[in-house]
Amino acid sequence: MELNGAEILVQSLKQENVDIVFGYPGGAVLNIYDAIYAQNYVNHILVRHEQAASHAADGYARTSGKPGVVLVTSGPGLTNAVTGIATAFMDSIPMVVFSGQVATQFIGNDAFQEVDSVGITRPCVKHNFLVKDVKDLAETIKRAFHIATTGRPGPVLIDLPKDVTVATTEFKYPQKVDIRSYNPTIKGHSGQIKRALKMIKQSKRPIVYSGGGAVIDNASKELREFVSKLNLPITQTLMGLGAFPASGEQFVGMLGMHGTYESNMAMHDSDLIIAIGARFDDRITGKLDKFAPYAKVVHIDIDPSSIAKNIPVDIPIVGSVTDVLTEFLGLMAKNDYSPNPTDLENWWNQINQWRAVDSLAYKKDDSIIKPQYVIEMLHKVTEGKAIVTSDVGQHQMWAAQYYHFDQPRQWINSGGLGTMGFGLPAAMGAKLASPESDVACITGEGSIQMMLQELSTMLQYQTPVKVVNLNNRYLGMVRQWQEFFFENRYSMSYMDALPDFVKLAESYGHVGMQIEKPADVEGALIEAFKMKDRTVFMDFLTDQKENVFPMIASGAAHNEMLLAGRDEMKSTHDDGMSLV
Amino acid sequence: MKATLTILLENEAGALSRVAGLFSARGYNIESLCVAPTEDPTMSRMTLVTSGGEQVIEQIVKQLNKLIDVVKLQELTDGLHVERELMLVKVITDESLRGELLRLAQIFRGNIVDVASDCYTIEITGSSDKLTAFLEALPQGSILEVARSGEVGLARGSRSLKL
Structure with a gap:
């Protein structure tokens, strides 16, 4: 059967059992979106920013073990998605990204919304392809999924010029793939x-x-x-x-x-x-x-x-x-x-x-919410069974330390690249991958504002997530390092003029809560998790001065750890200052 | 430590930039790089000379092998091998120098491939050391310009990079 490139793409996704794609339309991919419109197998999630598409696909992949699939347009569509691609690359997450490209005759011409997508993504993908002939498309897609999901997994990008999506050819999806230069060792010596x-x-x-x-x-x-x-x-x-x-x-x-x-x-x-x-x-x-x-x-x-x-x-x-x-x-x-x-x-x-020694002990407080306590209560309320995503910073470390994960694929965070903004779209992807699970996004007021717009997507697709915002009005990890290593010079780590997160959540059609007292933490969490079909944004006002312990200051050895309340935080070794 | 790597590469657009990008992204040195198609038009052969400690060379080999476009790779400096480089040197001549330049070229088994009233272009092949020695042997101030190909090499005997 003769199909055009756009139809071949959609049919190939079907062959790969892809039933969900995260994306955002634009000029170069209009034919693909038309092919998506004409079928009902592949569900498309319309994000509000392409970075969220790649993070959501990533969260979906980490939860399900299946490759995440992203579809973005040329130029800014692709450049926006790059942060999410690099995040997936650093953590070895299987992902296939389709980016639109200007028509082949315009490539290299500085055409409208043109960018060298293959060049830009080369250092942060496992492999990438520019398809110049529609006859190569099905084979390339087969190869992309194979490369993305085998060996050490990673993202693979396919750049698709607009004319290739229009051109037609006989469609036959290859059953086997053989790449002579790619043969990962599976069996150990x-x-x-x-x-x-x-x-x-x-x-x-x-x-x-x-x-x-x-x-x-x-x-x-x-x-x-x-x-x-x-x-x-x-x-x-x-x-x-x-x-x-x-x-x-x-x-x-x-x-x-x-x-x-x-x-x-x-x-x-x-x-x-x-x-x-x-x-x-x-x-x-x-x-x-x-x-x-x-x-x-x-x-x-x-x-x-x-x-x-x-x-x-x-x-x-x-x-x-x-x-x-x-x-x-x-x-x-x-x-x-x-x-x-x-x-x-x-x-x-x-x-x-x-x-x-009980190194995770922390000082409890009756008047001010300790962030560690929120995570402990989250664990209690969800019986340790929630899928937990996080953003990046202090809250990420507390989540890792205090949620006590018992199952693989339950803890979803950007470890390698350390991408703020990851948590919310990843939670959306996780919920879509595992609709029966409770999904919590542990975040801070810094990180959440990087991908806040996805609250809108989450309403549109009914992906209820419980947002646990540990709001200390500081970029906490930055502040912590400035306290320890820069003599309390809090340069640009204080966040003033924060939004009213409760009203904000409500304006996006979700439930908002603000929790100020330790005594209210557990109750708020219980109430939030009872609302199975609602996204609830819980804004916890936490201790501004709390630090993450234990800590090995950079340049120090593993047996020179610093413990909360027991060690004076010494300045790092001189050579440590350059070691991050 | 100098290492010479010979690499069979898919003859595809972008393959070269993947190799070059890997070296710049990871801070490895490229001392020379020479690439051209082989008898099999689907593959190019690249000879790459780099330097670094043993651990760095090991990483370079592993990272190159990870590139999907790298079909096969061999570290020539691991065993017996031959290496050759081609050089063209344009030298200024005058009556008094011509005889000496000709003799020098003969000693180094070079050929004069272009002659003008005021210059010779000498072609010379050999190991990189030999080419450098030739440049140093030329009369001071006589070199107008130099073009070197970078090394190519093959392992001695039947050891080969066949698929």
Whole structure:
């Protein structure tokens, strides 16, 4: 059957089982929107800003495990979407972005709404394509979905000139895809796998350090089995939370800059780190030459370039996390690879002493709302079962520390790029992916104002989300650093002239609440979550001076952590000032 | 440490800029870069000379392999290999210099490919070191301009980058 490019695009989406697209129309994509109008399989969500399209598709992908799909027009449509594309790229989220482009004869001509989309996105996509011939379109879409969803996932962009959407050709969607230059290693090297298990058996102070890879690869079941069988302590990165349950007895908390005392001390003192789908990012390692000085490292990752990038690795295993852990479990069923029980017991005793420090303790207050308390109450009211998205800053860290995620894909945040504005559109995407779940967006008055307009989209498509705004009238994380490292010079971190969020929410057709007293926190949350079909904006006026603890100041080692109310916040080391 | 990488690349628009963009984005050096189609018109071959510590070179190789357009890659400096570079040098001549320039070109197995009343253009191939040595051997102030191709190389023996 002869179809035009726009129809081929829509039919191809159907072939890929895509039933939801986040987008915004414009000149270059009008033919595509006409093809969307003519069918009823692919639902289109009309966002209010293209950045929200890519964040919402991202939130949808993180929740469902399916690729998020974005459709934007040329020029500003695409440039607006770039922040969301880069966010997905940093966190390895599968996404396919279609951008309109000026007609092929105008490319390079500085035509109206023309931008070099392939050039602009090149550093922040896994791959991109410019389709110049409609005959290549179906094949390109097939390749794009394949690349986006396999190996280490990531966003793939297809740039579509307007004339290509009009031109016609015979449509046949390829059943198979073969890219000669792209063949990710899935199965881990069996010799390396055996060596890794032997190293675990010989270790005295092992720790499992797992990251986003375990979530992305749906390796939660295997990870839980591996850790509990060997009774190893496990810490997780910001991106990895939930793959192993926070309530699990082996879990020692998140690690890194705002990780728990026990996790960072255990990393520092360990003699073997088993890294699983994590990438030793600078927020985890701190200063590299002080990081885990006694540890050997086993590193499992599907991306070879993540291995030995920042720190030397003793046993690299390239492969899918699920596959390698399954191999581990198979070998463990035949042989005992448990470390010496006395050594392990001593190690657990040490870790439990660190746990007793209770590094997440904070000062409760009857008159002013502590942000940590709001998160604890949110956990209580939602029975720990909500999907929680966040923006970026202090509230993000508190959410990670105090919500205690027990399931993978329950915690959705921009870890790598740290994109303010992510939370609200991501919550909308999450709700569309999982309509039965309660979805909460933990945010602050700074972040929420970056994507506020999406309250309108959320009304149009009835995606009820509970917005938990931790409003301290400051860009909290900036303020915290200025307090610690810049002698309280609060340059541009105070937000004056805030809107009345209650009226604002109401004007968008939602429910608004303002909560000023600690005693009202739980009640407000209960009331909000009772309104199943309404978006509720809860504006919590929180302690302006609260800081995120524990903290490893940049330039410091993991055993030089600072604890709330117990340590004077010293200025960071001189070399730390340039280390962010 | 200098490393010479030979890369089979999809012969597609944008493939070269992906490689170049990777180097600039991650702060790697490119000392020379030479790219042209191969006997298989769907592929180009790129020879890239870079430098850095062992860990950096390892990352460069891994990052290049991650590019979808990179079909195959080999680090030539890992084993025995031949490397050649082509250079054209335009030198100012006068009566008194012509004989010496001719002799120098012969010593370096170069050819004179263009002659004008006041200049010669000398073509010379060899390792990069040899070309540099030739430039240094030329009489001071005689060089008008230099064009170098950057190195190309192949592994010795039957070791090859075939698909």
